[in-house]
Amino acid sequence: MKFARDFRDTLANQHFPVHWVEQAIPYGQLKKCLKKVQRELHDLGLDPETLKSLTDPENTSPVALNYRLNTTGDGHSVRPILTVDVHLKDGVVVDASLTSTSRKFLEKLAVEVDAARRRVSNDDRDKDVSDEPHLPSQVTENNSAAEEVAQEVGGHHETIEVPLIFDNEFFDILQSDVNNIDALQASERRNMTNEIQELRQEIGQVSQPSRFSKTDLARWRQIFELYLDAEVFFATNEQDHGARSSQVALKKLQWFQQEVETRQLARLFKLRASQQAFARFVQLNSNLLKNLQFQELNQLAVLKILKKFDKRTSLGVSKRFRLAVQPHMLMTGSIGKDVCAQLSQDLVTVVPQLTDYLCPICFAVAYRPVRLDCQHIFCIRCVVHIQRRRERYCPLCRADVVMQASGCNLDNELGRYMRKYFAKEVKEKERSDDIERGMEEYGPTYNHKECIVM
Ligand SMILES: [Zn+2]
Ligand SMILES: [Zn+2]
Incomplete structure (x- = not known):
């Protein structure tokens, strides 16, 4: 009794779109049908x-x-x-x-x-x-x-x-509703995927690095860094691995928005298009959250009605239904997973993050990047150091590639990309490399002067 009311209330109060609510599991109807199933069995x-x-x-x-x-x-x-x-x-x-x-x-x-x-x-x-x-x-x-x-x-x-009329009817109703919800979610997923593609283009444009015109690169980078830290829909750390419940996702999303607000990241955008894109980004996230909530709620309704079925008939349908149907249906939770992967892989990566371009030895930006034959990338200074120590093996994969590295291994294209997207970090790195080289040549008392042009 209680769940039926809760279910109805939640459907009404969560501001789900009307066409979603119409597709929700008809819990009340199934309950009525279950009574007929029970009577049918009882009569036998x-x-x-x-x-x-x-x-x-x-x-x-x-x-x-x-x-x-x-x-x-x-x-x-x-x-x-x-x-x-x-x-x-x-x-x-x-x-x-x-x-x-x-x-x-x-x-x-x-x-x-x-x-x-x-x-x-x-x-x-x-x-x-x-x-x-x-x-x-x-x-x-x-x-x-x-x-x-x-x-x-x-x-x-x-x-x-044994002829069972109402038992058949019960599963007809349940299955066709599960199918409807699956279809609904598939179409929602398509919409979100398109939205992600469009947004990717928009954000790509407003975050183009440029010396001569306005860009919001730095702000978008901070925003997405926060977003990745928030792990709104998926946990990546060990203890907390996997999909989140909508309740946790809601809290994480609120935290993210709060941080963006506190740091005034969205408010201080230089471009109007950035403001709009950010609003769309937030909207997309809350839309995904709504989908998750709706999915959870319907899954719960299915679970409850099957449990009730079992209690009244001892036929063990909860388990059988899951085994028979679930592998085919989206209600297992893949909507969150797919769209989230797109959000964090396709969309967020349109703004390159520094962490993806660090040298794994010195943890500064890997400028000037040397790509060893094993394809691992380090900054040139670190490669020079390990060569001097005559260490032959790549620190990451232990391939015997270090001593063969030469000027040919410099990845100039990647170097230009780093210069473009991480201008400030590259400048800092160049400066510290200069100081280091100076000290190597002239001893620890070397005094670096910015103005010297080599
Ligand atoms: Zn390095
Ligand atoms: Zn390697």
């Missing part, structure tokens, strides 16, 4: 206890129930199938330890199946019994034990499908 004499004992793999009774969810090849529809294995002798169930409830169930079932059989034999008298509308008999774990009994006392084994 299958109350939860009887179902539990007859579907138990340890069950040694001559009657065994088998319940499963069959999916179509594409996983877009589910059909629940309840079959009963009975051991018949002269048309009567061989009774070893039948409880009165299972006897009652079988008597009712016999009437239904008998009617069905008569219909079929009227249609086609030559057809074999196994061609009847129920599924062909399936070997279950229970069969072997029951089979032994059958051989001892004579008679034969039969698998009969």
Whole structure:
């Protein structure tokens, strides 16, 4: 009772778009349908206890129930199938330890199946019994034990499908709604992907390094550095690995916005287009968050209704439904993962971050970059140092490449790129390299003068 109300309230209060709310899991409708399922089973004499004992793999009774969810090849529809294995002798169930409830169930079932059989034999008298509308008999774990009994006392084994109308209806509703939500999320994801591409171009333009016109490169760099630190949707550190819940993501996003605000990063943009792009960036993030919230809420509704189903029928559908359906559906949470990866890999990288261009030995910008034959990059000063020490192996991958490095290994194109995007850091690096070289030549008392042009 409580969840139904919470679910309705949350859907109404979270400011989800109307067309989303219309697609939400119809929890109330499913609950009503579940009542009919329960009645249907009850009418067959299958109350939860009887179902539990007859579907138990340890069950040694001559009657065994088998319940499963069959999916179509594409996983877009589910059909629940309840079959009963009975051991018949002269048309009567061989009774070893039948409880009165299972006897009652079988008597009712016999009437239904008998009617069905008569219909079929009227249609086609030559057809074999196994061609009847129920599924062909399936070997279950229970069969072997029951089979032994059958051989001892004579008679034969039969698998009969129990007709379930409302159970089918329940899964029709549930599955078609899950499919709708998946379709909705797929279209949301496409929209966000397009938005990311557009935004990438916009931000690329306003953060172009330029000496002669206005640029917001430095601000965007700080903003994205903060954004990466915030790890809004995904944790990258060890203890906290993986996708975040929407609640955590919300807090992280708020932290990010607060930091940008405190440092006045967005307010002091030089270009108007930067302001607009930042607003779009924030909007994109909150849109992704909304998607996550909606997804979580619906997942919870599915989980709750299946649990309720199990409580009332003992048919174990929670597990079966997950196994049968989940591999096909987006509701497993991939929307966050995909879009986040695009946000942090495609969008944020449009503004290069210094951390990606540091020399792994001196931790300054790797200017002038030397690309060793193993493709690892270090600043020229550090390569000179390790060569002087006659260390042959790359400090990162231990390949025997250091002594072969020469002027040919200088990556001039990368050097120009660093100069363009990290002008300040490159200048600092050049200065400290000059001082170091001076000290090497003239001793520790070397006094570096900025104005000297070499
Ligand atoms: Zn270095
Ligand atoms: Zn290497």
